Amino acid sequence: MKKTWYAYPYLVWMTIFIVVPLFLLLFYTFTATTEEGIRFTLQHIKRVCEPIYLMVLLRSILLALICTVVCLLIGYPVALILANKEYSQNKVLALLFVIPMWINFLVRTYAWMSLLGKNGLIDMVMDFLRLPPVQLLYTDHAVVLGMVYNFLPFMVLPIYSVLAKMDKSIIEAAEDLGADYITVLKRIIIPLSLPGVISGITMVFMPAVTTFIISRLLGGGQYILIGNLIEQQFIVVGDWNFGSAISFVLTVIILISMGIMRKYDREYEGGAIW
């Protein structure tokens, strides 16, 4: 593509908000300030590799993976239904899905707190059914639930847009050749929608692995994920070097997983472009 002058504001924007922060991140990660001045060091990275921090990192990745899988299991059928001509003709279903997204993220998460909390709606229902109350708030379940609820649209939308763009005559051709719906789904729809699935996975996994608000609100004050750890270092402890080092490690992990995804995606490129 030809570079033209009207791309300059974008370049300036990119420089200020992406390139400069990245250099700052690298700077803080690999330097230490001593009496003699600023010098290169790997001590912060080494500290990230201590078991206590690694455990937090692993737990964050595990929860984000669970969240991604659940989002995929719920999101794919939802995208299928939304992309189906008969259902999408009445807009109610799409609206039901979209309206919650218009509400502020924090408000939605607070709403879950009151649903899950003591004397919340769920406790009331359990009480009504003469069942013992369940402690959901401040558990892993609540955190995963909050993540799934907030990030589900990021899974649904890319899959939906691939499905909606899919050439209907390809599906008809498969039916014409004797494939029932399950076969069409397995052999045609799912393989052709993989690019959407992959970008959905990426778009859910990344915010899920870095979240700190959902884990704080639904996991409670003691609940530490990698996002909370980073936030703590910058805001509470004030150790910008260590905070940067954790961010750096996390960024590397995300970049690697994105690279793997992209490679996988490219193998299916024939399905993405036609």
Next chain:
Amino acid sequence: MVEEPIIRLVNVSKNYDGTEALKDINLCIRKNEFLTLLGPSGCGKTTTLRIIAGFERPDSGAVFFEGKDITNLPPYKRKVNTVFQRYALFPHMNVAENIAFGLKIKKLDKKTIERKVAEVLELVNLKGFEKRSVDSLSGGQQQRVAIARALVNEPEVLLLDEPLGALDLKLRKSMQIELKRIQKMLGITFVYVTHDQEEALTMSDTIVVMKDGTIQQIGTPEMIYNEPKNAFVADFIGESNIIPGRMLKDNLVYFAGHEFECVDSGFERNEEVDVVIRPEDIKLVPVGEGMLQGEVESVTFKGVHYEMIVRSEGINWMIHSTLMEPVGSRIGLRILPHDIHIMKKAAVK
């Protein structure tokens, strides 16, 4: 002897929110025939095909296959296969996988599938293309793969929706011949959709001329061409001069300011009619010899013949002739009685 038609449409109607795509269609398709649905764009050809394939349900009426009602049978249970207008090949599979799709669903063993794929590729002149990806193929080759993918299932009926529409003229001509050869060789019933009258005339055993969701005429290419049932069919099948006229009595018609002998009868006295005359049926003669005379307004060379517009009696006559008369010259026109086709006026809507 009455032979059971392989497909029968009975009083089939179809509405798409408001548009009447098909109005009360009745159609019999005989086994092993090459039947063409012919008509201008939007007349309901694709809809008819989709109802036979099972992708659309008729709002009313029924579809029979070998005498059994299949109106509500889903597409994957029907013994017909379709070649789609835009090929609809599976983009994530190579040529062989595309063709094998139907066979794998039937759970044939690997050896048989391989053999059948190779056979059908040979049939459509694509030997050795097994491993090619479909988007590396030209339009004509993709078309052949689409045909092979349908044929390999040995359907009783093959439905083709303007399969040659996207190809250039030369390729289209050779594919027409190839399709006809395949149809003869395999003895499969073809239901073929086109808006190209020439294609329909060269390939078909039976032509169904459609307009605005109704069938105008069903017949052999010769019948449709020589005895069009109404002015629309006459005009659509080849070019025609269509002139308003009046039937004076049996075998005598008045048009263009003269009385002409003709061979049609059975009309009311003084009934208003359409007179249809083919451009090649008007003979150029010296002035004074024919019934009409006029002045040549334009001449176009068309390869085999000249197309001339001659103005006479306030009408522009289109004439095809291998002889050329220069623009501006005065000539006589002769029309023989059996070349005058009288049609009932189309019902005014």
